[in-house]
Amino acid sequence: MSDPLAAYLKYLTLERDASPHTLRSYRSDLREFQVFVGRDKPLGEVDGRTVRAYLAHLHTRGLDGASVARKLAALRSWFRFLVRRGKLARNVARDVRGPRLGRTLVSFLPIDEAQVLVDGKAVGGAARERDVAILELLYATGLRVSELSSLDIEDVDRAGATVRVLGKGRKERIVPFGRRAARALDAYLGPRAERRGTLFTNHRGGRLSVRAIHAIVRKSAAASGIARRVSPHTLRHTFATHLLDAGADLRVIQELLGHSRLSTTQRYTHVGADRLMRVYDAAHPRARGA
Secondary structure, rough: OHHHHHHHHHHHHOOOOOHHHHHHHHHHHHHHHHHHHOOOOOOOHOHHHHHHHHHHHHHHOOOOHHHHHHHHHHHHHHHHHHOOOOOOOOOHHHOOOOOOOOOOOOOOOHHHHHHHHHHHHOOOOHHHHHHHHHHHHHHOOOOOOHHHHHOEHHHHHOOOOOEEOOOOHHOEEEOOOOHHHHHHHHHHOOOOOOOEEOOOOOOOOEOOHHHHHHHHHHHHHHOOOOOOOOOOHHHHHHHHHHHHHHHOOHHHHHHOOOOOHHHHHHHHHHOOOHHHHHHHHOOOOOOOOO
């Protein structure tokens, strides 16, 4: 194995079916570590102190805890691969403690603001029907913005009101959507509904980019009078929160969001205080007095 990093990236591509975005992130993070330790230094000479010094270096550069933790996770994964291939005796990065991360919750919209936004009454312009369909589908399905951007017309089952999504790790899932989103899609597609090809297109007919979808959501929220900053991820979190508040099972939400672990879903969702009080009042024998 003349190039351990190239071998690892090849493994991620061929055996783990990693996305181009994942490959770019791992390549960047691990090359940064190579530069820190020196490309000529054998990885077998790297120990826990070296890894801790690298994390300290990242901290002095002003990186936040989440970024440092991500880079440490990349190192652990790379070293684990090299141990399995017999190129390292042990995974020294596994014994290094990462930064403590606070549990941060992504903001969500209350039901009234979400409805005002996705109704699209404040959305104008030549692409209004497309933009309303984007807003409705994001809220109706909780898709990641990258998943929405990559949809083709044939991924939408209009009769069954479902959409076929290729998520992280190239895992496929089927997500339902409601009547409002169905009407918005029909209004946008028109005769194109019977064709094949890209679902959401730009004015040149090409695939609408992730950045463009972010801009559409942000501008639509501002036009709807929503003061806070709103992104496609806000609508994803809003989708999950509203389902949970209405009594949906967390495992069902996990499946709809495409999370491999329930703990990830728990970070995206939380129970509103009103629902907590209702459940408490209904269930606790001392809640209503003697």
